Amino acid sequence: MAEQTTGVLPAPNVPRPRPSRFQGTLYRGREGMWSWVLHRITGVAIYFFLLVHILDSALLRVSPRAYNAVIDTYKQPIMGIGEAALVAAIMFHALNGIRIILIDFWGGGPKRQRLMFWLVLVVWVILMAGFLPRQIGVILSEF
Amino acid sequence: MSDIPDSSTVPTKTVDGVHYHQHDVVIVGAGGAGMRAAIQAGPGASTAVISKLYPTRSHTGAAQGGMAAALANVEEDNWEWHTFDTVKGGDYLVDQDAAEILAKEAITAVLELENMGLPFNRTPEGKIDQRRFGGHTAEHGKNPVRRACYAADRTGHMILQTLYQNCVKLGINFFNEFYVLDLIMGEVDGQKRPAGVVAYELATGELHVFQGKAVIFATGGFGKIYKTTSNAHTLTGDGVGIIWRKGLPLEDMEFFQFHPTGLAGLGILLSEAARGEGAILRNSEGERFMERYAPTIKDLAPRDIVARCMRTEIREGRGAGPNKDYLYLDITHLSPEVIDAKLPDITEFARTYLGVEPYTEPVPVLPTAHYAMGGIPTNVKAEVLQDNDTVVPGLYAAGECACVSVHGSNRLGTNSLLDINVFGKRAGDNAVAYVQTADFVPLPDDAAEFVQGLIHQVSTATGTERISTLRRELQESMDTNAQVFRTAETLNQVTEVIGDLRERYKNISVQDKGKRFNTDLLEAIELGFLLDLAEVVIYSALSREESRGGHFREDFPKRDDEKWLVHTMAYLTGDAHSADAGDHIKLSTKPVVITNYQPMERKY
Amino acid sequence: MTTETVEAPRSARVSRRSTNWEKWAWLYMRGSGVLLIVLIFGHLFTNLIADEGGVKAVDFAFVAGKWASPFWQIWDTLMLWLALIHGSNGMRTIVNDYVSNSTLRRIMLVALLASSIVLIVLGTLVIYTFDPCPSGALQSQLPSFCPAQ
């Protein structure tokens, strides 16, 4: 194989595998995996909210009436619940975002990721406990 | 499924479903010896490495303790002392010219591995660190010396990975999960020569014929003839068995090493490095019994001696546990930091498999079948011999499957990783030199016929015997009757068992009838090799009426240099399938090469 | 997470990458994430909490009042850009992960990019071309500083 020189490998021509099938049981990941699942779901949720939110804000440019009409619908109780969910999602996403950033940039992060996940949940619960009563008050006042 | 597919792993032709390949050098086995040979051969000749396992699954990766070389990095040492220790450790059955080469080339072998990237443990000055190991001494037996170069207790793992990494670097062609089942021999000018090998591709069930000018066997050991063994399930001695079936001789098969410290009941090895780092063997009374048997080097006596002492302790009622049938390896006096730094894996084994915490508890151990000193006879150029001194040009063997013989009747710890590197390299070098001038030996038209027949016969077998039952009976009988201590009586017993099993083997059944990944079929074929080899081991052991190294005959407890300072050579003759081993095995002897060291009594 | 088929796992890619966008994208996700914490929580706080009444207090007048100050204009612009790029890039990752059909993937990525650009431009325009006292609106809907029409 004299022609094969150091470090330069021929492009592996991997045979095309037969269709693979690997459903089966759900992978039983732990904190790391489930936090990522939640992060992803909340990220997508916030993204779609943001799209809508930009569009409704654009109505500001159309006319106060149009804007207020839309904003008024946000004041429905059902929307209040949605709003609570949104805040919950953002809070989780943000807190877990900090956790991810610590894992990435702080040397001790990877070792403590599991602890940090539980911390995220604790802080999230505390923040939600601060926010929800008010929000519930707001929702109820609509009835 | 080839590893680095390029034009050269594509068959040159396919006839009747059999794929043909052509390479200058064909290496069978991708363990330490095979890959070391490939690294030498690859740059100079078209090379194919055929392995029944992915290279990194080879059992070299299980080796723990170290690789000997008189680097003198931490203590005064030289290769001459190493040679002496090797010869004495092998109870003077070692070919001393080969031992000299082994010890001398050890130094470059280690440095080459370091240069290839092997992450050895380091001394405070940044040099390769060394530790003590059984039987390695300074000044011809005065006191233990630090000679084993190591990487924690993962030396073999690092060697295997480093060699594989360098094969990747060189772009070596691997054929992984290809089982070689036959060697094709041809004749040139009336002289036997290898023409190639036939392999069974596990993934597809198809056959491949590899034509090669030179063929190197590096298929490792055959510890699976025993039940309790440190060896992998895949170490079934296929390579040695193929050579045997070709009518080529096997050397010193009666010498099988029992490693003193296998996890009791399981056989998983706890490296001698533990004792090198200070671990102590104790009996049920907590006594350090090795002090009685080997006052100078105590627990670091060679393995054959320690294993026998352990069996003696148990026989005399000083075994531990409810059935008084195991002993203790005690490292509780070492600090957890030292243990973690130097013996992390083996302590983990004790925790995982026995639930014992080695920091605070002694670990139950028992001797476990470990290493085949015997195998395919070669000269110091790694060329395979067809009788006492005629080589088969172009056919090489290296590693545990070969018998050079640098280990004589008992291998010293750390000398095997050395052996695979020194003689693996020599096999590669000599094969490349050989293929420069040699031609391909023409393949017969029916090159794959024998294997086709074998596979057909086994896969259509619809008998009544289960492979696993036969294998278990063989292994159990070997464990009880061909152990550390043996007598004519026990050996005769196992001879009978083997004869019976060979008969029953003709009536096996294989359940898996598919073509893909048919491991059921392969286990049946592997059992065939195990039966053949066990028969040779026992037949040779019966004939050697003396005690030497790993072979201890209670009915002949003395070493007998007058009569038995010779290697045993076993040949297959006559009807291979006859029930009586005597009908088809012929034994002869081969002189031992003695240069500097005259046999002396072996005391430690 | 439990996608069922993989066509050719990790088969060799012969030619590789152009620029290392991935590295910058990765860094951006983290950098923007940190800034967004401040921006979004500030935003949520002023809009939903600080003022008595939560979302009920939000109306045209409220926003117009805020945007009268350049501080909130810049705040919201930053938030718009950072969040939208952060979100779109996150969505890009997700599309890359799960959409294995290459045409479909391309379509979705282009759609993502296009919608992001449109929304960023739109949002920015809204903030800066915003007229707090549009003519023809009811006085009651306008912020208090608007001159009576």
Place this chain on the structure above:
Amino acid sequence: MSTVLEERPAAADAIQKFTATLMIRRFDPDVDTEPRWQEFSVEMLPTDRVLDALHQIKWEQDGSLTFRRSCAHGVCGSDAMRINGRNRLACKTLMKDLDIEKPVYVEAIKGLPLEKDLVVNMEPFFASFREVQPFLQASSKPDKERLQSVEQRARFDDTTKCILCAACTSSCPVFWTDGQYFGPAAIVNAHRFIFDSRDEASEVRLDILNDKEGVWRCRTTFNCTEACPRGIQVTQAIAEVKAAVLRGRP
């Protein structure tokens, strides 16, 4: 000192055997169009490994059950499989550590093409290993060993332990999505050389991993770290490589 061990291995013979149920996900490409679950009962000792259970089935019940194995004590990397939903080595998983009241689910690792029963095609896995140039590249040719301090050696110790079992890569949710990600194992093996003081090609490897399919695809889900039978801090190693890419040097 012998107190603790009174009833260990030898006593195991006397210990109660129990019957365990294994649910194994079988697939024979020549017969099945879809994998199917098959139930087996085996007589086990608590100290037996899942590998022993598989052997018992293969050797005594159904010879066609197919799986890879060799060393049987966790050093060769042959038998990574999904046991009760998590990647492990069958030879390092003791029955007593599983909940044996319930069936033990055994299936092939995920994300690599299934070939038969518990056997998957490992080629793509090894291909990405090879792509990171997993070998020492150093130009100097010293007569003796290259010196390396104890600390320098310790820097990459963790990642030298890898046995290429693929438990990590096939536990990674990102790898499952399209199989194009290099995967943790390849990064671990790159790490082993990137941080080796003797190596001179770290930049090349960092460049290779600074790729669309490289380190940036890791979403720190830690499945790899949890799965690694060698206890390698895989995610940490990946984080170190990411940091090195940002720095542009190890």
